[in-house]
Amino acid sequence: MQTSSDNILSAIRIEKGFPGTKALDKVDFHLRRGEVHALLGENGAGKSTLIKCLTGAYRRDGGSMLLDGTEADPRDTFDAQRLGIGTVYQEVNLLPNLTVAENLFLGRQPRRFGMVDTRTMNRRARELLAEYELDIDVTRDLASYSVAIQQVVAIARAVDLSGKVLILDEPTASLDAHEVEMLFRIVRRLKGRGLGIIFITHFLEQVYAISDRITVLRNGQLVGTRNAADLDRRELIAMMIGRELATEIHSAHSDAVAGEPRYRFRNFGRRGKIDPFDLDVRAGEVVGMAGLLGSGRTETAEILFGAHRADSGTAEIEGRTVDLSSPRAAIRQRFGFCPEDRKTAGIVGDLSVRENIVLALQARRGWTRPIPRAEQNRLADHYIRALDIRTPDREKPIRLLSGGNQQKAILARWLATEPELLILDEPTRGIDVGAHAEIIRLIESLREKGMSLIVISSEIEELVAYSTRVVVLRDRAHVAELDGAQLTAHRIVEAIAATNGREAS
Amino acid sequence: MKQKYLPLTATILIFGLSYALCVAQYPNMLSTRVIGNLLTDNAFLGIAAVGMTFVILSGGIDLSIGAVIAFAGVFLAVVLEHGGMHPLVAFALLLAITTLFGAIMGAIIHYLEMPAFIVTLAGMFLTRGMAFVLSIDSIPIKHPFYATLKSLYFKLPGGGRITLIGGLMLFVFAVGILIAHRTRFGTNIYALGGGTATAKLMGVPVAATTIRIYALSGLLAGLSGIVFSLYTSAGYSLAAVGVELDAITAVVIGGTLLTGGSGFVAGTLVGILIQGLIQTYITFDGTLSSWWTKILIGLLLFAFILLQKGIIHLSRPERQRA
Numbered sequence: 001m002q003t004s005s006d007n008i009l010s011a012i013r014i015e016k017g018f019p020g021t022k023a024l025d026k027v028d029f030h031l032r033r034g035e036v037h038a039l040l041g042e043n044g045a046g047k048s049t050l051i052k053c054l055t056g057a058y059r060r061d062g063g064s065m066l067l068d069g070t071e072a073d074p075r076d077t078f079d080a081q082r083l084g085i086g087t088v089y090q091e092v093n094l095l096p097n098l099t100v101a102e103n104l105f106l107g108r109q110p111r112r113f114g115m116v117d118t119r120t121m122n123r124r125a126r127e128l129l130a131e132y133e134l135d136i137d138v139t140r141d142l143a144s145y146s147v148a149i150q151q152v153v154a155i156a157r158a159v160d161l162s163g164k165v166l167i168l169d170e171p172t173a174s175l176d177a178h179e180v181e182m183l184f185r186i187v188r189r190l191k192g193r194g195l196g197i198i199f200i201t202h203f204l205e206q207v208y209a210i211s212d213r214i215t216v217l218r219n220g221q222l223v224g225t226r227n228a229a230d231l232d233r234r235e236l237i238a239m240m241i242g243r244e245l246a247t248e249i250h251s252a253h254s255d256a257v258a259g260e261p262r263y264r265f266r267n268f269g270r271r272g273k274i275d276p277f278d279l280d281v282r283a284g285e286v287v288g289m290a291g292l293l294g295s296g297r298t299e300t301a302e303i304l305f306g307a308h309r310a311d312s313g314t315a316e317i318e319g320r321t322v323d324l325s326s327p328r329a330a331i332r333q334r335f336g337f338c339p340e341d342r343k344t345a346g347i348v349g350d351l352s353v354r355e356n357i358v359l360a361l362q363a364r365r366g367w368t369r370p371i372p373r374a375e376q377n378r379l380a381d382h383y384i385r386a387l388d389i390r391t392p393d394r395e396k397p398i399r400l401l402s403g404g405n406q407q408k409a410i411l412a413r414w415l416a417t418e419p420e421l422l423i424l425d426e427p428t429r430g431i432d433v434g435a436h437a438e439i440i441r442l443i444e445s446l447r448e449k450g451m452s453l454i455v456i457s458s459e460i461e462e463l464v465a466y467s468t469r470v471v472v473l474r475d476r477a478h479v480a481e482l483d484g485a486q487l488t489a490h491r492i493v494e495a496i497a498a499t500n501g502r503e504a505s
Numbered sequence: 506m507k508q509k510y511l512p513l514t515a516t517i518l519i520f521g522l523s524y525a526l527c528v529a530q531y532p533n534m535l536s537t538r539v540i541g542n543l544l545t546d547n548a549f550l551g552i553a554a555v556g557m558t559f560v561i562l563s564g565g566i567d568l569s570i571g572a573v574i575a576f577a578g579v580f581l582a583v584v585l586e587h588g589g590m591h592p593l594v595a596f597a598l599l600l601a602i603t604t605l606f607g608a609i610m611g612a613i614i615h616y617l618e619m620p621a622f623i624v625t626l627a628g629m630f631l632t633r634g635m636a637f638v639l640s641i642d643s644i645p646i647k648h649p650f651y652a653t654l655k656s657l658y659f660k661l662p663g664g665g666r667i668t669l670i671g672g673l674m675l676f677v678f679a680v681g682i683l684i685a686h687r688t689r690f691g692t693n694i695y696a697l698g699g700g701t702a703t704a705k706l707m708g709v710p711v712a713a714t715t716i717r718i719y720a721l722s723g724l725l726a727g728l729s730g731i732v733f734s735l736y737t738s739a740g741y742s743l744a745a746v747g748v749e750l751d752a753i754t755a756v757v758i759g760g761t762l763l764t765g766g767s768g769f770v771a772g773t774l775v776g777i778l779i780q781g782l783i784q785t786y787i788t789f790d791g792t793l794s795s796w797w798t799k800i801l802i803g804l805l806l807f808a809f810i811l812l813q814k815g816i817i818h819l820s821r822p823e824r825q826r827a
Contacts, residue, residue: 078708093706095699097766102692107708115687141509 008033008068008196009054009085009165015062016049023049025220026063031165031196036187038199038207038228040240041217047200050217051167054198055087056080068164086158090170092150094157096143101125103142104157132156132186148179152186159190166190167198172206176292184210204233216240240434259283262452263421265304267313274299275477276312281421281452286443288467289456290492296476297456298340301423304454305337306330331364333421336414338407340425340456347406349399353391354380356398356409361416383412388438404435411442422446423454428462440466460489472496511816512760512809513772519805520779527782531789537665539785544671547781549574549733549745551674551774554752555681556725558773561756562685563697563718564765565621569610569628570726571748573603575741576636577730582644582740592650600727606632607723611716625719629749636742643741646734654735670732677725681770694718698765754802755780758809779805 009031016024024046031037041047052058054065056074065072067083074080077087094103101122102109109116110124125138132152142150151171159166168187172180187210191197199211207214207228214231216223216239223239231239261280269276274296281287289297302308304315306326315324323329327337347356357380362371371379380394387408391401398409407427414422424443428436443466447453457463463470470487472480472495480495528535544551553570560567577599584590584598606628614624658666667675685691693714696704705711734740759776761768783801787793 077706081708093703095696095703095707095766097699098692098695102695103707106692106696107689109689109692111689115683116689116692118687144508 006032007066008194010066011050011054011063012065013063014050014053014060014065016053016058016060023220024053024060027217027220027222029054029215029222030225031198032213033196034191034194035212036191036197036199036210038201038211038214039217040200040207040214040236041223045217045240046220047217048169049220051087051169051198051200054080054165055085055167081158081162084162084164085167086162086165087167087169088151088154088158088171090173092147092154094142094150094154097141099139100129100136100142100145100153101138103153104128104138104160128156128160129153132189133182146179148175148182151175151183155183155186155190159195163195165196165198167200169200170202171199172201172203180206204236207236208233262318264316265313266316268303268310268315269313270299270303270308270311273308273476274303277478279471279478281454283420283452284447284450285468286447286453286455286466288463288470289454289473290460290463290470291473291496295473295496296478297473298425299476300473300478301337301339301425301454301456304330305335305423307337328363331360331417334417334419336360336417336419336422338410338414338422338424338427347398347410350397352395353384353389353398353401353409354394357383357394357412357416360413364417379416380412383409383415387412387415387442402435404439407435407439411439415446419451421452421454423456425456426458427455428457428459460492463492464489508816508819509767512762512812513769513775515809515812516758516760516772516775516779520775520782523779523782523786527786527789531786534785534789537661537663539665541661541665541667541671543778543781543785544674545666545668545736546784547777548668548670548674549729549736550748550751550755550780551777552677552732553726553729553748554755554773554777555677555770556722556729557749557752558681558756558759558761558768558770559685559694559718560621560722561753561761561763562765562768563694563715564701565614565715565718566625566753567607567610567719567722567726568622568625568749569606569632570722570729570752571745571750572629572632572636573606573723573726574730574733574745574748575743576632576639577603577727578734578737578740578744579636579639579644579742580740581731581734582646583639585646585648586644592648592654596731599731600724603727603730604720604724607726608716608720610723611719612712614719615712615715621719633742639742640740641742643739645739647738651735651738655738670735673728673732677728678770678774685770690714690717695766698762698767700766751780754806758802758805760809762813 007030011027011029013026013028014024015026027046027050029050039047039050049058053060056076056079067085072083074083074085095106098106104125105121110120111117112120122138129136129138132155134149134152136145136149142153155166155168172183175183187197187199199207201207211228213225214228214236215225216236218240259282262283263279263281265277265279267276267278277300279287289300291297299308303310304324306324306329309325315322317333322333324333330337348359351359354376358371358376361379365371377394383389384391384394389401389405389408389412391405398406401409411427427439427443440462443453443455447466455463455467464487467487469481469483470492471478472482472492474496482491482495533539553574557567557570580599580602581592581595584595585592610624610628613619614621654669657669659672660666685694693704693709696707696709697711697714701711733745737744755776756768756773757763757776758779759768759772759774761772780798780802784798787795787797
């Protein structure tokens, strides 16, 4: 049914092995002209390895690749770019201190008499961005624009340089709903120009919103390529993880927990961060925090953990007033906090999995009382097994692990301190569906053991699934609290959207 | 106003303000003679500071400058007085040596992935040592061609003189500004300062650019050595100690970010002039100890570090907004 002329890029029986593992096992991938093709799979499924083989970052061990009907074998990413394959990553790979125009034309600036012709360069940059509905001052530094605009500039550069195939590697991870829509308009327009676009994301809604076809990889093998319209979500998830998960995510949570609150925050807040709020958390309760980006969810977590000192209100644990003025003080009260951005605020990349796991426990004991090595090994092995952290051994530097496994290691770090209140900020962001389900299961089992949890998440369905109560935030204030029968995705979205009229995505 | 012009504007304002204060106290300072001398006296420092600006813009540092200047002075004195070479040939030979020396340091920094601080520190000791090997004495240069070069000047209305070396400094600054803003090499320097890994991904030839940056700094340090030799008419291996630090000071006061990626060559000129002005003021006063120059420069440097921190702090929320 496919002739080679339909396909702008064909990868046939691609193989790639690393010592000890087969990362890609005879994978076929066909990209048509003018289509958006989503590439999905769990972490470790081989998505990034396939992309790296296509862009020349890795040399494939076997198989062949046809670009526009001719055999292609890019030596490196520049070579791939010259051949026509451009890539845009989640972290914008442009230079913030150069102007927008310089970023677009770096290395190929128009010249007159040997000197860079800034005027022509700026004019051409404006013309180029006009095709992307972007009318900005191209002489300003890139850093003065939002991530979304930087992303569009990166796409404009990649398309201008290559122009046949555009690979978008999680481009939407740090964008809000409005910005994602802008990005998608641009992707559709590029599609109309006949480009083949490969789209990688963890957001399934976005896959269905933009993709024509979906290819799923699992454990380095091709599971299948389907038309997006013919593949329902449950079936897609089953393809990705090889087991039925959808029902687990939507399992009903148990009824609201009764009894006296263990934690009682009154009029707690800090000017400029979050308006004073009241919050009770009982033992064995998961309190969800819902709201748009910037609504004050993370600020609430940081103030509870003492990362920012509260300037009003009181905190009580079982009736005693306690001091939460610093993370050390909070840890002393058996609080734990997994921050959202694990790369900058969570993991210490060069330390081993073991060292990362014992870090918080060691900090609480103080550096003068080191944890014996045998005890460290026992703890690390216990949590590697208990949380199913996939690592060859506990001494492997944590930066070599996949995102989901890093997230689990950070969870292990706090579980090792045996906290009584655990605050999780976006525990499932940027990790694959399988690890996603495991983390949700873990949250439920911790709650059943009587731990109190506060979980922040942008995925409302997920909050409904495991929370006993959900606090809704808007404009840096707690505006509603939903529990029992009120606790539905629909009600949460309504509460978020109540007055400011913005739809939650 | 764009944020990146803020430090430069502050520098220019400070220079204007301090010049006005000086003139208010000593009206004689408002003369072309003072301006001419300001250029002549700081010519060698200014030329070296242009090279330093490029190095710092790229996120590096070059500590070898002062030693290279001293080496140049001794080298010229030895070949002119003992070797009987024509000065122009000696100049060309010297510039070739210092440029190659800079290029080698750049290559070591890039290929061995060593911090510029250590590599150029080693270069500093090496060059200073080489100067001692050539001669431990202060050798006067009496070549007639030197006298000819020193007698060249452009007369300004009001009796001031732009000497050859003062004019050379202005010329180097003009070329430096062109390189920084109107060549691909210049943009690549800023690109390195913005982030080497990203610059590499975007196709900047990192190796060639790094080597060229340090070669340029070596060339300008050599040129600065020639100017210093003309200025003092002597070569001495203990001369120009700490000039690299004066150059760094001028670059930072001129509004260039020490971490690289942001700043202007023109700012460095103003930074040089501010340092020179303070010195001139103390000379005019006559009663103040010359250490007051250092104290005032130190305070200014602190003020600029605070200003830069403030600007970075202000620009951060803007960057995080997604």
